[in-house]
Amino acid sequence: MMLGWRARIGQMRPATAIEGAEEWRTVAPVGVAFADARTIVPQVNEEGLKVMMSQVLEAARQLATAKVDLIVQCGAPGTFLRGKGHDEEVCAQIKEATGIPAITMMAAQMDALKALGAKNIAVATVYSDEVNAKMATYMEACGFSIASMKGLQILDPFDASVHDADSAYRLGRDAFRAADTADAILISCGTYRTFEILPYLEMDTGVPVVSSNQATLWRALRTLGLPDVIPNLGKLWSVA
Template sequence: MDPIDIELASRAAQLDDRPLPKRVGLIILATDHTTEVDFQRLVANDRIGIYSTRIPYANPVTPDNLRAMQPSLTAGAALILPDEPLDVVMYSCTSASVVIGDAQVEAAIKSAKPSAAVVTPTAASVSALKALEAKRISILTPYTVETSRPMANYFLGRGLDIIRFTCLGLTDDREMARIAPSEIVKFAIEAMDPQSDALFISCTAVRGAGVAAEIEHVIGKPVVTSNLATAWQCLRLCGDSASRPLLGRLMTLPGDRP
């Protein structure tokens, strides 16, 4: 067979600065089933790209196992589009952000991506609750009492009053991801104290973002979930201020800007 003639184009291709104008990096647990799905639905669009990496994590969900992820944060961030800047990096673990600390998470990520804004579910949720003018809150977590207690202290330490705190006692984040949305709604209704200004549903594994608006309709108060809060903050940091009331009250608020 005669070789096929392959011609080199007469000119070099003109390149865009980026395939998409904005880049959001996700650092997620090796066992995570939920964050990427939520962020593709809530954040990704024709202006914002989602780029993720996974870091080692070993169940059960305990403060010690959560804290053990800290050494992996810098290397994980470096693997997201190596040598290219990101606009935002989000570390997708609420309970680990509590035990490691927001500032320590930010420092570890900025070691690899110094120009990126850093988002944690904990700090984003506090910002969301304050944007909703919520001072007294109810909290629902899938964790054990042991893992929930540091979270209670975290929110108390940021000036929020906890009226009711309910936990489900699970120790495996893969099981947390398997809680049916209909079950989340039922537990949320039970967990909400009528004297609270808002309900916070913790854990990036829990599929609460998709039913937040439904829960709000029943309880008559705002609902903040870990993934809804981080998606909201990432969108606003990327300059996307679109109001999306069907996703819940939080997604109608302006929030943080670049």
């Protein structure tokens, strides 16, 4: 039987990161397979992310040769730095270049928060304050309020790889505790491992938690019409 007989999903991710791709593979529903393409990110800042985004169409063309059903642009800052609406532009360019529909990680995170009915978000990221400020502007344009925001100030993209899931738990908890009112937590970075800690962070804070890899996998499956519910990946999977 061919791998990916239900769905073949193409994911483009920073070349330094294997964590997100492996998180997806550890929980992949039966009949769902992934093809990988990589982009180079010199630094997690505005100039470095422009370099990453300049490689998106070539990565998309590589994924198209695997006959994928959907192309996923991973690397949320690559689109939020350009502001609300850039995700749609990137997806349209990928579709024009390959004939294959596309989604972005940043838009998937926003869709997940909307599906949960969240409004006031405690945000935890690996990014610098400069990049976080751009993210906050984007999220506010999408209708969210930033209840708090904490970042690890990472500029070298590989450095996010050395942070284990317990780091994501602590950062998400700290962001929640720093907020006067937060009805959800967002942990943003596709290199940041979160799957192990999602149910515990939700249990310990009492609010739903959205993370980059969780939300993007959820959006990818739903875009393809697959209703699978993946256990222990948070309240998001119970809403749609």
